[in-house]
Amino acid sequence: MITNYKKIFSKQNQLTLLLQIIALIIIISLFCKAIIDVDKSWDTWFYHIPFAARLWGIIPEEAHFFYEKLEVRYDGFPLLASFFQGMFWYLTNHIQAANLFDFFSLILVCVYLKSYFQVPLYASAIAFLAIPLVQIHATSCYVDLPGAVCFTILTLTTYLLYIKSDKEADNWRNISIILLSAAAAANIKLQLVPLVVFVLCFALIRIVWLRWQAIKKGNADFSRLLVLIPLIFCSSLLIFATPLKNVLFYGNPFYPIRMEIFGHVLNHKVDFYTYAGDAIKDMPQALKWLRSIFEINSAKWEIAQWSADPNKSRLGGFFGAYVVFNLLLLGYLVLQKRSRETLGAVATLIIISVVTANAPQSHELRYYLYWMIILVSLNLFLVTRLERLSQIPKAIKVQNLTLVCLIFLAIVVTKTNFQYIKPNFYTLDKHLQTYVAPAALRLIQPGETVCLVNKSWEYRKTYMYSSYFHPELNYDYSIKSVIRTPEECGELRVIKIY
Incomplete structure (x- = not known):
């Protein structure tokens, strides 16, 4: 009994309890901010709030006509995020509740890591909130964070297919998570559609391979493989609902954005967005991305990364030092233990990095938030697993990693004057008085x-x-x-x- 008493109050357990309390306080503070403060950001009042209000009849079309360039966005953009934002607003009759969609997306990825990778909730919460753009977007109406979370879940579940044993990988739970996360990501942001297709190819190849091997070993018949055909067809209708609708009605999967295929310009209403400051506009896209993730001459941390200096505008947001720390940690873990998990993590990050670095406007990191979330998630998983198996030095523990992340988090909240992590009591009345x-x-x-x-x-x-x-x-x-x-x-x- 005395031994159990000492174990309960050991320094390690005390540290874990302290970190849990800190994480809980931060999460409660974020929730309060989300439900109290009106998000006054540009895109929120430009189209996120109007779209959500029209979908749920809160402010219907006849009560407020959209001007043409906004109307075509409503016609062509994915509306899943607007649906949930409007739902929270409608159910509570409280416009700030629309912010909860972003907040709950952060909670979702933490719960996912706990369920699938056994990462403690306090560790993931603190580690993710140390990413400036995650912290900033978690209480906003922007849809970048929810889209990134869904794509992260899709990517990490696909990663699991490759590192787990046959029976652990090929099951309906994993397949369901892959299909649902793919559908959510593709119907939240059009930019994620090509990336969803890319990752789904890896998932499908692995699932087909696993089932083919089971057939060869006599553990299954061909029906187990053939069942994928109707599943893929039906799932595709859901995953690519927005692009398919756009093709059917407008002849352009990315309507209203200008797209050109084999020299033929598709029906569009809005030009393809491009922006880069003079200092980087002539650089290869991958180099722009590298400068941005390491925050070389980057802008201040805020929701859209605008800066008075055009050469610093729309850059940064991952906290360059935090990026370096996580990359070094991943490299160290691979050197300590070469296994399917660690090598698979490196392969996953390399593949995602190559694709992301060369994607349009990849230097505007809020559009590609998933990259940093995936990097942090992989480190959390590997440290958790290797610590449990006693395959890394004793100093490398989840608690110690969380402490380091907490230091980065403290730097972020200090530099941003705590404005994104606690309520500022900027209510709707104050917002209307301002504008x-x-x-x-x-x-x-x-x-x-x-x-x-x-x-x-x-x-x-x-x-x-x-x-x-x-x-x-x-x-x-x-x-x-x-x-x-x-x-x-x-x-x-x-x-x-x-």
Whole structure:
């Protein structure tokens, strides 16, 4: 009994308990921020909030017309994230609840690592939040983090197919996780569709190989292999629902984005986005990516990585020193123990790195958040496993790794003045007071139908004039374009909001 008492209160268990408490406090603080603070970021009010509101009828189409370039995005962009954001908003009647989709995506990847890789929840939570962009996006309405989490789960489950024994790898649980995560990733961000196809090929090849080997050994018949045909067909309809819909209705899988195939330009409404500062614009894309992940002359840490200096804008966000630490740790683990797990981890990272580095706009890291999440996840798994098997030095423990990650996390929250990890009490009322002109509202009579004219380039502000946000007036308005003239309003009374 005395021995058990000492074991419970050993220094190692005390450290684990302390880390668990710290992780829990941080997670609770993040949840409070997500549910209290309105996300005032550009894209949130440009299209994430409007899309979510229209899908759930919170602010329907007849109550707020999108201007053309926004309407075509609504037609062609994946709307799975908007669906869940709108669901949280609709169920709670609280616009800040839309932030919870990002928050729960962070929780999801931590639970996944616990379930599939036995990584302690406190370790993954602290390690992921030490990545600046993960911490920043976890309480926002941007969809980069949820898409990255789903793609990470797809990639890591495919990695498991290659490192596990035949029976452990080829089971319906793994196949279901692969198909569901692929469908979620592809229907959250169009940019992830080619990457999903790429990883699915690896997963399919491995599953077919495992089943073929089982047939050769007499452990299964051909029906086990043939069942994949209808499964792949049905799953493809779900995974590629957005591109298939776009092909059917618009003749372009990536509509409304400009795409060119064999010299033929497909139907589009928006040019392909490209941006790079003068200092890097002539570099090969892979070199741009390397400069960005190591944060060589990068921008400050914020949600979209904008900087007043165009040569630093849209770069960084992974914390260069943290990237170096994780790469060195992975290399060290491989040197300590060459096994299917460690060599498979290196192979996975190399393949994903080559593909990501050469992807369009790969230097804008928020679009490819999965790369850093995968790197951190692999290290967490390998340390957890090798420590359990006593195959690495005693100093390399999950608790010690988490302590190091906690130091990086402390640096991040200090440099960002804690603004992304605790509530700032920036409520909807404060947001409307900032962006809505009281003088314009005073011109509107309760129940009146008016025409709002906005010539400002900040067209996202227009949405804040929706009568949903001003129930005391309960007015209707017509607005069909970012730039309008009073003459276009017809007989409706004009209210200028610029």
